[in-house]
Amino acid sequence: MTRTGVVIVGAGFAGLGMAMALRRAGRDDFVVLERAASVGGTWRDNTYPGVACDVPSHLYGFAARPNPTWSQTFATGGEIHSYLEDVASRENLGDRLRLRTPLLGARWDADAELWRIDTGREQFEAADLVLACGRLSEPHVPAIDGLETFPGPLFHSARWDHDVDLAGARIAVVGTGASAVQLVPELAQRGATVTLFQRTPAWIVPRGGRAFTDAEQRRFSEHPGELARLRAELYAEGEARFASRSGDAAASAAARQSALDHLAAQVPDPALREALTPDYDFGCKRVLLSDTFYPAVSSEGVTLEASALAAVDGSTLVAASGRTYDADVLVLATGFAASEQPYADLVRGEDGITLAKHWSEGMTSFASTVVTGFPNLFVLNGPNASLGHNSAVLMAEEQAAYVVRALAEQRRRADGVLRLRAAAERAYTDEIAAAAASSPWLTGGCRNWYVDERSGRLTLLWPGTAQAFRDRLAAADGSEFEPVPAPERREPSRGEK
Numbered sequence: 026m027t028r029t030g031v032v033i034v035g036a037g038f039a040g041l042g043m044a045m046a047l048r049r050a051g052r053d054d055f056v057v058l059e060r061a062a063s064v065g066g067t068w069r070d071n072t073y074p075g076v077a078c079d080v081p082s083h084l085y086g087f088a089a090r091p092n093p094t095w096s097q098t099f100a101t102g103g104e105i106h107s108y109l110e111d112v113a114s115r116e117n118l119g120d121r122l123r124l125r126t127p128l129l130g131a132r133w134d135a136d137a138e139l140w141r142i143d144t145g146r147e148q149f150e151a152a153d154l155v156l157a158c159g160r161l162s163e164p165h166v167p168a169i170d171g172l173e174t175f176p177g178p179l180f181h182s183a184r185w186d187h188d189v190d191l192a193g194a195r196i197a198v199v200g201t202g203a204s205a206v207q208l209v210p211e212l213a214q215r216g217a218t219v220t221l222f223q224r225t226p227a228w229i230v231p232r233g234g235r236a237f238t239d240a241e242q243r244r245f246s247e248h249p250g251e252l253a254r255l256r257a258e259l260y261a262e263g264e265a266r267f268a269s270r271s272g273d274a275a276a277s278a279a280a281r282q283s284a285l286d287h288l289a290a291q292v293p294d295p296a297l298r299e300a301l302t303p304d305y306d307f308g309c310k311r312v313l314l315s316d317t318f319y320p321a322v323s324s325e326g327v328t329l330e331a332s333a334l335a336a337v338d339g340s341t342l343v344a345a346s347g348r349t350y351d352a353d354v355l356v357l358a359t360g361f362a363a364s365e366q367p368y369a370d371l372v373r374g375e376d377g378i379t380l381a382k383h384w385s386e387g388m389t390s391f392a393s394t395v396v397t398g399f400p401n402l403f404v405l406n407g408p409n410a411s412l413g414h415n416s417a418v419l420m421a422e423e424q425a426a427y428v429v430r431a432l433a434e435q436r437r438r439a440d441g442v443l444r445l446r447a448a449a450e451r452a453y454t455d456e457i458a459a460a461a462a463s464s465p466w467l468t469g470g471c472r473n474w475y476v477d478e479r480s481g482r483l484t485l486l487w488p489g490t491a492q493a494f495r496d497r498l499a500a501a502d503g504s505e506f507e508p509v510p511a512p513e514r515r516e517p518s519r520g521e522k
Contacts, residue, residue, distance in 0.1 A: 030054030031432075032142050032151040034128045034368070037066020039405040039421040040157035041109060042087060044118055046425035049089070052432070057118065058144060060127035064113045067161050068105040073185040073204060074211035076102035079232070079314045083252065084259040084416045087112065091252050093245035098234030099314075123147065128158075132373040133400055138442050140401065152441060155428060156368060157405040157421075160485065163362040167199075171337040175355050182208060182358040189354060191217050197342055197350060199334045200358035201227055206313050208358060210321035218326055220342070220350045224333040225310070225471065226303045228284045232314040260491075263415030267490050270308040270414045272465045281307040291319035300331040309469025311413060364388070364477040364484055366407065374399035387477035387484040391453045391505050392498050394424050395445045401435070403428045409457050411475070411485045419491045427498045434503040440510070449505040460488040 031047065033040050036059035047055050063069055078085050082095035085105070090112050096104060113122065123144070130143040131154055142149040164181035166172075172179075178189045182204040194217050198205055201223040212219050245252040268276035284307065292298040301322065303310075322329050332345035342350045366388070369381035375398050383389075383398055388408035390396050395403060405424045412420060435443050461467055461483040466475050475486040487494050 026148045026150060027056070028150045029056050030151065031056075031153045031155060032131075032140065032149050033057045033155045033157055034131075035059065035066065035157035035159060035162075036061075036064035036113070036122060036124075037068070037157065037159050038087075038109065038418050039159065039424070040064075040066070040155075041112055041116070041118070042418070042421045043155050043157055043405060043425045043428065044121060045087065045089060045112075045116055046422075046429050048116065050429045050432075052429075053121075055121060056123055056149070057121050058123050058126045058128055058142075060125070062124055063106075063110065064122070064124075065106040065109045066159050068102050068109060070162070071102055071183050071185075071204070072187070073182045073208050074191075074215070075207040076204075077207060078102070078105060079203065080263075080416045081234075081259045083256050084263065085418055087418065088256075088422060090115065091249070091256065093249075093252055094242045095237060097236045099232065128368060128371055130371050130373075132377070133375055133402075135375060138400075138440065153401045153403065153432065153435075154372075155403045155405065156372070156407070158366065158368045160363045160366065160406050160411065161361045163367045164357070165360045165362050166357060167359050169334055169337060174339050175337050175352075176340055177353050177355065179355045180357070182356055183361070191215050191354070193217065194353045195220070195351060196354045196356060197222065197334070197352035198356045198358055200360065201225070202358060202360055203311060203313055204360075205358035206315045206318045208356070209327060210315075210317035213321045213324055213326040216326075218328075219321075220328045220330060220352060221322065222330045222332070222334040222342075222344060223300070224345075225305075226301045226331075227310060227313045228281070228303050228307050229287065229313045229315050229318060230280065230284050231287050232316045260415070260419075264490050264492060266414040270312060270465075271488070272306070272308060272463065272469075277307045277465070280312075284312075288319060292323050294323065297323065297329065300329060303471075305471035306465040306469030308413070309465040309471035310473045360474060363474045372399070372402070374402065385479070387480040387482045389450055389454045389484075391445055391449045392424075392427055392501050393420075393487065393494075394427055394498075395431070395443070395505070397445045397447045397450045400442050400444045403431070408484055409487050411487065412491060413475070413486055415491045420487065420494060423491075423495050423498050427501065430501075431503075431506075434506070438509050444507040445505060446507050454482075457483060457488060461486075464488060 033043050036057050040057055044057055077099050081098055082100040086092050092108055126144045129145050132141050134141050140151045140154040164183045178186055180186045196212055196217045197220045199222045269280035321327050330344045335345040336343040340351050342352055372380040390408040393408050393410040405421055410420050466483055475483055477484040
């Protein structure tokens with residue numbers, strides 16, 4: 026049994042950011058559990074051809090660990106993974122990391138007032154538990170009739186099989202989200218014949234970007250102020266995008282027209298262009314960035330099937346339209362189990378209730394971080410902590426800062442226990458609902474992964490700017506937690522006054 030102050034689960038951006046925040050607060054009594062063999066989270070797991078970030082590199086990193094040598098405007102997945110490994114090394118986290126150590130279960134021990142954590146190979150007792158497991162960690166595999174009969178290689182884009190020879194293969198890709206938009210042009214470029222199943226088209230805007238020169242990288246290294254100014258500019262540009270994503274009439278109309286112009290310029294065939302044109306409001310689903318997807322879909326190497334994959338009969342794929350296609354390889358670019366976090370079944374709070382049970386009608390929290398009925402538990406990248414317009418790393422950093430402040434409050438308490446008031450969670454949930462009520466995420470005429478279908482609530486996206494999130498968390502003063510119980514009054518014994 027290992028006793029420690031804080032157990033952090035997950036070594037992606039959120040987990041490493043939490044470890045960095047604790048170190049900077051003078052805390053070294055923590056461990057980071059990671060089920061895989063290296064740090065990196067999403068950027069370790071996603072290795073499909075063309076994987077890259079759609080947030081500018083110099084904003085997609087820790088403020089305390091800027092990287093002056095990013096190779097290009099939008100870093101590749103492998104480069105981001107290397108960055109995170111470098112951060113772990115520079116932060117001297119090696120002795121805090123427990124690699125190949127998955128979370129198998131965690132329960133709050135009310136008598137001992139601590140978390141008991143099982144990993145199979147090592148047991149932990151911790152005053153505090155931080156779940157930094159990520160919302161894009163478990164691939165979503167849709168229920169498709171006959172999927173198990175497919176005889177060839179079949180895998181999710183987030184679990185890419187690099188042993189499969191793609192040259193000249195007939196590859197079916199299911200989905201037209203962020204992964205597919207990056208993946209399909211790469212497959213076509215490699216000589217594969219691609220059939221792309223599209224349930225719903227995406228709004229796609231120009232990506233742009235370029236490689237950074239050696240001179241620029243040296244200048245960023247030698248003059249940190251220039252790098253800081255670039256990061257500030259990119260941040261401001263991201264915040265400005267919130268208007269178009271959230272339903273501002275003028276901004277949405279301008280962004281929508283930009284997307285339509287992009288489509289018209291790159292897809293000359295009017296029938297294909299119509300099939301690729303969304304029929305829902307701009308911003309309702311995640312807006313994608315690409316300069317290569319439309320040309321790829323317009324090429325002879327790609328066939329767009331403008332309906333979902335409905336069934337599989339051996340190597341024959343049946344579309345919802347009734348059309349059939351033969352394939353050698355089947356790739357599911359179908360997203361992740363985001364609204365129902367897989368780790369939630371593993372965590373039991375007071376009265377033995379699981380986090381999954383507490384979230385049975387959609388995730389709820391206060392400050393997107395703390396949950397009623399789960400003392401001394403903090404969730405990063407969980408309820409309403411995602412962004413559709415700016416860098417998600419900004420959100421994780423703000424949550425980590427909130428956790429550090431909460432832990433300082435905890436140390437001032439005689440019992441060392443932080444119990445979130447149910448009223449605080451309800452009020453925060455109501456705030457989110459009110460802010461999102463008229464947004465395109467709820468009224469825009471689409472299905473998206475931001476909304477939990479069980480309740481119809483916006484549970485993943487923060488319905489405001491990154492600055493608004495920072496301000497909201499900074500305003501938390503500890504009153505969200507139940508007050509420390511007053512000590513029981515003891516009657517004086519005989520002889521005492």
